[in-house]
Amino acid sequence: MSNPLFLHVVSADDAFVDRVRRHMAGKAECCAFGSAAACLNGVRRHVPDAVLIDLSLPDDGGFELHRGLKGDFDHADIYQLLLCPPDMMGRDGLEADDLVASPAPDALIEFKLDALLALFEARAGMRAQMEYAQNVAFTSMSAMGELGVVMQFLSKSFACHNVQAVARLAVDALRQYELEGAVYLVWDGDHHVLTTDEGPLAAEQETMILQRRTLGRVLEIERNLVVNFDHVTVLITNLPVDDATRLGRIRDNVATLTEGVESRIQGLLLEHDNLLKQQGIRYAVHEIRDSVIDLDARQMADLMQTGALVNAVIDEFETAFHHMGLHVEHENVLIADLVELRQKIGEIVGKPGEVHQKLKIVVEALQTLAGEIQS
Structure with missing residues (x-):
């Protein structure tokens, strides 16, 4: 054991104490006392794990020591193994953890001491497990x-x-x-x-x-x-x-x-980067949309002006043909060409510009990315 059992042996029988010491050698630390007073002084200096008390001490010292330890709050949990004469077995106040009727053979005493060692080891193992569990829980x-x-x-x-x-x-x-x-x-x-x-x-x-x-x-x-x-x-x-x-x-x-x-x-x-990009897109949408509107207006104005100029030229050609004295067949051919030209010019003026339509699609896509643009 890493922490051996610390045992106090209290008896006036020196031969009995020697036998206990020999049996516990290498298994526990033993301190021997010949009186109850000496044992109490030893307990105050270093509290033992267990005490072996011979109740046949003079002047009822063994029983007084037993009751004194049990009645002390600080020492009540010390394990007590008592050697008890037959006439004290039924005595009031006897509260031993373990009891052996005396006189007892050495084999029985050694059996009780070995059982005490096993109990102490088991308790020490349980305490170690509890401390480990507490440490784990705390951690x-x-x-x-x-x-x-x-x-x-x-x-x-x-x-x-x-x-x-x-x-x-x-x-x-x-x-x-x-x-x-x-x-x-x-x-x-x-x-x-x-x-x-x-x-x-x-x-x-x-x-x-x-x-x-x-x-x-x-x-x-x-x-x-x-x-x-x-x-x-x-x-x-x-x-x-x-x-x-x-x-x-x-x-x-x-x-x-x-x-x-x-x-x-x-x-x-x-x-932040996305916000800057969104703001840039919104600015671009605003500029492109205004440019598309302006482009559409300019394009329609240019087409209408072009159409009017072409019609004026065609009218002038038709008037000139009447005064040039052309052969009727030639004049009809030229007039038919002018009529066809007038129709084509009208179709061009009547169609919206392809660039304008594509730019409108771009603006709508950018508006979807940047959100609604306030006018």
């Missing part, structure tokens, strides 16, 4: 509580509409872990930093961040931790290095928290 509850901080950040981060709000939320999470440090955000040549004490970032801490931003994902130096992503660096300056279990959880949770910050920053940058 699990602590881990769940710490992970809950990260989950809370992730759920609230969707309501953040700018990088400053994300930084504040991340710093609040670090404070819940009782950590000190800073959240450093970078994007498009700009940056924003926020510390857990809401003060300015110390020069040496800024140097540490800038020097280690490109050296790896997670860097740990003494009590400092640096976690890097493309748009964020989280610096911790008071790692709990004295608690290895909590240190591991803190390292993992801060890395997860930093990854959540990175994800939200990327989302905000994408939203």
Whole structure:
């Protein structure tokens, strides 16, 4: 056993005490006392796991010792094995954990002591299992509580509409872990930093961040931790290095928290980029739509003017043909050509422009992408 049984033997029979010592050698630690008073002094110095009391001590000392230990709140749970004379078997107040009628053969005493050793080992094993279970339960509850901080950040981060709000939320999470440090955000040549004490970032801490931003994902130096992503660096300056279990959880949770910050920053940058693109599309739609309207008006005016000019020319040709004295057949042919030309010009003027129609289709598609354009 890693922690052997600690046994007090109380008896005035030195030979009996020697036999008990020999049997328990290498199995338990034994202290022998010849009186109840000496045993009580020994208990005050070092509380035993069990006591073997001979109730036949002079002046009823054995029974008084038995009752004194049972009546003491601090010592009532000490295991008691009693050697009891026959005339004391039915005595009031006798509350032994185990009892042997005396005188008893050595074989019976040794059997009882071996049973006590087995009981002690079983209890020690149960205590170890209970301590392990308590530690596991405590560790699990602590881990769940710490992970809950990260989950809370992730759920609230969707309501953040700018990088400053994300930084504040991340710093609040670090404070819940009782950590000190800073959240450093970078994007498009700009940056924003926020510390857990809401003060300015110390020069040496800024140097540490800038020097280690490109050296790896997670860097740990003494009590400092640096976690890097493309748009964020989280610096911790008071790692709990004295608690290895909590240190591991803190390292993992801060890395997860930093990854959540990175994800939200990327989302905000994408939203901003999409907003700029949408605004550009809306501006283009507005300009193209006005240009199409103007083009349509100009095209229709040009076609109507062209048609009027062509008709005037045709009329002048018809009048000239009457005065030129042409042969009737030639004049009819020329007039027929002019009539056909007039019809073709009319068809051209009456048809909408193909370019105008295609541009209208483009405008409608862009309006679908950019939303309704207010006139």
